[in-house]
Amino acid sequence: MGIENQLTGDNILVTSLNKLVNWSRSNSVWPCTFGLACCALEMIATSLASFDISRFGSEVFRPSPRQSDLLIVAGTVSKKMAPMVKRVYDQMADPKWVIAMGACASCGGTFQSYAVLQGVDQIIPVDVYLPGCPPRPEALLAGLMKIQEKIRTENLNQRPDFKPGERYETQVPKVELIR
Amino acid sequence: MDIKGIVSRLEKTDPGAIDRVSGENEITLNFNDFNKAMQTLHDDKSLCFDMLVDIVAIDRIDRMPQSHRFDLVYILLCSKDFSRLLVRLAAGEDNEVPSVSSIWASADWAEREVYDLMGITFSGHPNLRRILTWKNFEGHPLRKDFPLEGKDFDQQFDTTSIEDY
Amino acid sequence: MAEGKTITLNMGPHHPATHGVLRVEVELDGEIIVKATPYIGYLHRGIEKLAESKNYQQAIPLSDRLDYASASANNMGYCTAVEKLMGIEVPKRAQYLRVIMAELARIMGHHLWIGTHALDIGAMTVIFYAFRDREMIMDINEEIAGYRLTPTFFRIGGVAADTTPDFIKKVREFVKWFPKALQGYHTLLTENKIWTTRTMGIGPISAKDAINAGLTGPSLRGSGVAYDIRKAFPYSSYDDFDFKIPVGEKGDVYDRYLVRMEEFAQSIKIIDQAIENLPEGPVAIDSPWITNPDLVSVQTDISELARRFVLHTKGPVGPDKEVYHAVEGAKGELGFYLVGDGTEHPFRMKVRSPCFYLASALPRLLVGHMIADAIAIIGSIDVVLGEIDR
Numbered sequence: 001m002g003i004e005n006q007l008t009g010d011n012i013l014v015t016s017l018n019k020l021v022n023w024s025r026s027n028s029v030w031p032c033t034f035g036l037a038c039c040a041l042e043m044i045a046t047s048l049a050s051f052d053i054s055r056f057g058s059e060v061f062r063p064s065p066r067q068s069d070l071l072i073v074a075g076t077v078s079k080k081m082a083p084m085v086k087r088v089y090d091q092m093a094d095p096k097w098v099i100a101m102g103a104c105a106s107c108g109g110t111f112q113s114y115a116v117l118q119g120v121d122q123i124i125p126v127d128v129y130l131p132g133c134p135p136r137p138e139a140l141l142a143g144l145m146k147i148q149e150k151i152r153t154e155n156l157n158q159r160p161d162f163k164p165g166e167r168y169e170t171q172v173p174k175v176e177l178i179r
Numbered sequence: 180m181d182i183k184g185i186v187s188r189l190e191k192t193d194p195g196a197i198d199r200v201s202g203e204n205e206i207t208l209n210f211n212d213f214n215k216a217m218q219t220l221h222d223d224k225s226l227c228f229d230m231l232v233d234i235v236a237i238d239r240i241d242r243m244p245q246s247h248r249f250d251l252v253y254i255l256l257c258s259k260d261f262s263r264l265l266v267r268l269a270a271g272e273d274n275e276v277p278s279v280s281s282i283w284a285s286a287d288w289a290e291r292e293v294y295d296l297m298g299i300t301f302s303g304h305p306n307l308r309r310i311l312t313w314k315n316f317e318g319h320p321l322r323k324d325f326p327l328e329g330k331d332f333d334q335q336f337d338t339t340s341i342e343d344y
Numbered sequence: 345m346a347e348g349k350t351i352t353l354n355m356g357p358h359h360p361a362t363h364g365v366l367r368v369e370v371e372l373d374g375e376i377i378v379k380a381t382p383y384i385g386y387l388h389r390g391i392e393k394l395a396e397s398k399n400y401q402q403a404i405p406l407s408d409r410l411d412y413a414s415a416s417a418n419n420m421g422y423c424t425a426v427e428k429l430m431g432i433e434v435p436k437r438a439q440y441l442r443v444i445m446a447e448l449a450r451i452m453g454h455h456l457w458i459g460t461h462a463l464d465i466g467a468m469t470v471i472f473y474a475f476r477d478r479e480m481i482m483d484i485n486e487e488i489a490g491y492r493l494t495p496t497f498f499r500i501g502g503v504a505a506d507t508t509p510d511f512i513k514k515v516r517e518f519v520k521w522f523p524k525a526l527q528g529y530h531t532l533l534t535e536n537k538i539w540t541t542r543t544m545g546i547g548p549i550s551a552k553d554a555i556n557a558g559l560t561g562p563s564l565r566g567s568g569v570a571y572d573i574r575k576a577f578p579y580s581s582y583d584d585f586d587f588k589i590p591v592g593e594k595g596d597v598y599d600r601y602l603v604r605m606e607e608f609a610q611s612i613k614i615i616d617q618a619i620e621n622l623p624e625g626p627v628a629i630d631s632p633w634i635t636n637p638d639l640v641s642v643q644t645d646i647s648e649l650a651r652r653f654v655l656h657t658k659g660p661v662g663p664d665k666e667v668y669h670a671v672e673g674a675k676g677e678l679g680f681y682l683v684g685d686g687t688e689h690p691f692r693m694k695v696r697s698p699c700f701y702l703a704s705a706l707p708r709l710l711v712g713h714m715i716a717d718a719i720a721i722i723g724s725i726d727v728v729l730g731e732i733d734r
């Protein structure tokens with residue numbers, strides 16, 4: 001069926017860590033359930049049967065930002081909503097990517113008014129901008145493929161979250177029982 | 180009920196409340212008798228305007244100073260024969276319009292919206308605060324002297340500047 | 345709780361079950377909601393202010409983005425309001441095409457409602473079927489208008505283009521197919537034991553309270569008030585069609601569900617009548633200062649070219665007048681209060697949004713129910729935040 005049928009015996013695959021990590025990351029980009037306006041409907045349509053985002057390994061829309069890798073800013077970001085968008089982005093664990101879906105999230109779009117943030121890139125870094133009002137589901141898939149392409153060509157120690165010399169030490173928090 | 184019937188009924192209970200009758204279904208109410216006339220429009224069995232569909236506020240800055248700055252249009256609906264009535268009220272910048280939220284529950288948010296976007300205050304409203312914009316928003320955006328892109332459109336946006344309820 | 349302590353729980357503004365960026369602060373006594381405060385404005389885009397800076401034609405795309413789940417129904421509201429302001433009578437064929445588009449949009453809106461509402465309560469399958477059928481309508485939109493979700497097919501004085509043969513074919517196919525699909529939704533939900541237990545007797549509102557709170561549309565009809573603007577104040581040839589207004593009795597979540605399910609059937613009935621009796625004739629009025637001249641005369645006649653130029657740079661002029669016009673949107677009475685001042689821009693455009701008042705009735709609906717029922721109730725009134733916040 002798959003590659004395992006072609007191979008016999010124990011095998012060794014030689015690759016660089018960069019490639020291996022990027023390959024696995026790029027095929028399991030989990031988006032955050034984050035719909036703001038009209039674009040959210042196209043995002044829902046993308047995730048359902050007709051367009052089927054699961055072909056790209058991204059069907060797992062996580063309700064919690066802690067578990068997601070990709071923030072699809074789907075819709076108009078109003079100034080009132082901007083702190084929440086930033087908070088959701090800050091809560092996401094590294095590595096993380098952002099798609100600004102639609103004209104509104106990219107640059108304010110048709111809503112050049114007192115209440116609308118003129119582009120979500122004013123508050124969070126954006127990787128891929130999608131034009132359209134709203135973009136078609138195919139456009140979102142294309143955006144996702146661009147993200148995958150970006151992940152695959154990325155150098156791990158040049159990522160913004162890379163801190164040389166830093167090691168992760170697990171600290172067990174001290175638990176006190178309150179009676 | 181047609182406009183003539185409404186006017187004659189209202190004249191009987193609140194004489195002098197109607198300033199002007201215009202068009203098919205529009206009356207202009209006197210500011211002082213406003214609350215009482217609205218109560219009659221709601222309570223009276225033959226009038227029975229039991230739904231407040233919407234409150235529209237219009238900034239008539241172009242007609243100042245001949246007339247008051249704001250026009251408030253209350254759109255009422257009678258649920259018996261589904262007839263509409265537009266009730267107009269002129270309000271100045273310093274006028275406190277009597278709230279009708281005790282008569283129609285839908286007026287609660289409608290008046291908050293008018294206060295938020297137009298800056299007209301309502302006396303007797305239980306919870307008059309901003310609804311669509313945020314807590315520390317300056318100005319009232321639908322007024323004609325408010326710039327479309329806001330007062331701070333040329334400054335870098337800072338998320339900490341937004342204070343919410 | 346025994347000590348009378350309550351917990352305050354914040355739902356939203358980004359919450360998977362609130363249908364957009366609605367935020368509801370609920371105060372819980374155990375699992376029972378004792379107080380609920382909705383907060384809105386997280387999608388406030390200033391559409392009313394923006395419309396004042398655009399001319400009448402340019403403001404049509406803004407209306408699409410009000411209730412984006414059923415975009416054409418908003419176009420209908422805005423365009424008919426402007427036509428009432430300008431005193432335009434639209435040709436019959438355009439009116440019928442508008443009715444088809446608006447009813448398709450209503451079905452689209454209800455598709456989103458049934459999919460997400462069922463998903464929230466726990467029936468996951470429905471959304472797949474609903475969006476499969478929604479894609480068919482999107483295809484129809486794309487066929488005639490070139491865009492899927494927000495077609496902006498309406499123009500002041502008519503519609504943008506005449507039908508294509510494929511459009512008629514696709515609509516007929518949909519009309520033929522959809523009753524079967526609807527039967528499928530019924531099979532999945534209507535007599536489903538879990539569904540009825542989760543919805544029957546939840547969030548009831550009496551007719552008197554519903555009217556007082558300003559509810560309109562299916563949420564009001566669920567309480568037994570047969571107020572439908574298509575019948576009460578007919579517009580765009582709705583009196584030509586034979587359809588019924590479904591009403592509920594108790595006004596609970598299940599009744600609102602049944603009303604919307606019946607509206608699916610009535611909408612498809614209207615579309616069937618409209619597509620079969622589609623009159624011949626132009627699809628827009630021929631008025632020198634409102635509609636575009638045809639492309640052939642633009643290329644041959646200098647005065648037509650000048651007219652097109654003026655139309656595109658200035659736009660049609662609205663008289664110094666005020667009108668209120670309402671249509672039956674997918675969620676209820678969608679009204680536009682337009683104030684003209686003799687220029688090309690509306691002096692003031694106020695949108696009477698049905699969802700605004702539906703959301704304002706939430707405290708009344710939620711109090712006394714369990715927190716899990718809050719999700720069912722928010723789903724059943726079917727709010728779209730683009731329309732609430734404008």
